[in-house]
Amino acid sequence: MRPRALAFAGDDTRLDWAGAEARCNSLAAALRNLGVGPEDRVGLLLTNCVEWPLLLMAIVRLGAVIVTLNPRLGARELLQIERDAQCAMLVWKPELCPPLKTKFSTGVFSDDTR
Numbered sequence: 001m002r003p004r005a006l007a008f009a010g011d012d013t014r015l016d017w018a019g020a021e022a023r024c025n026s027l028a029a030a031l032r033n034l035g036v037g038p039e040d041r042v043g044l045l046l047t048n049c050v051e052w053p054l055l056l057m058a059i060v061r062l063g064a065v066i067v068t069l070n071p072r073l074g075a076r077e078l079l080q081i082e083r084d085a086q087c088a089m090l091v092w093k094p095e096l097c098p099p100l101k102t103k104f105s106t107g108v109f110s111d112d113t114r
Contacts, residue, residue, distance in 0.1 A: 027058035038063030
């Protein structure tokens with residue numbers, strides 16, 4: 001593996017494999033500190049972004065289960081999926097203003113958390 005090779009690129013973000021590994025470890029530690037553990041279900045309500053695969057890897061490293069939520073769905077559908085999945089945490093970008101945010105007091109992802 002080449003640690004300095006490009007791993008992920010987004011609109012204004014470029015991460016090599018070493019940076020992706022460090023960011024993934026940081027996200028996993030943050031999720032662990034928020035109480036996420038093995039077999040917990042973590043909902044991801046994000047658009048396509050560099051953080052999406054990093055969060056996926058962090059969640060899997062903790063032994064938790066990822067529940068992908070489509071931001072194009074309406075409130076009713078999102079609430080039904082969340083209810084069925086019994087998510088312990090939801091991670092979302094603030095601009096999506098999810099209807100689930102009243103249920104989850106933690107789990108907001110923003111560019112300020114980098």
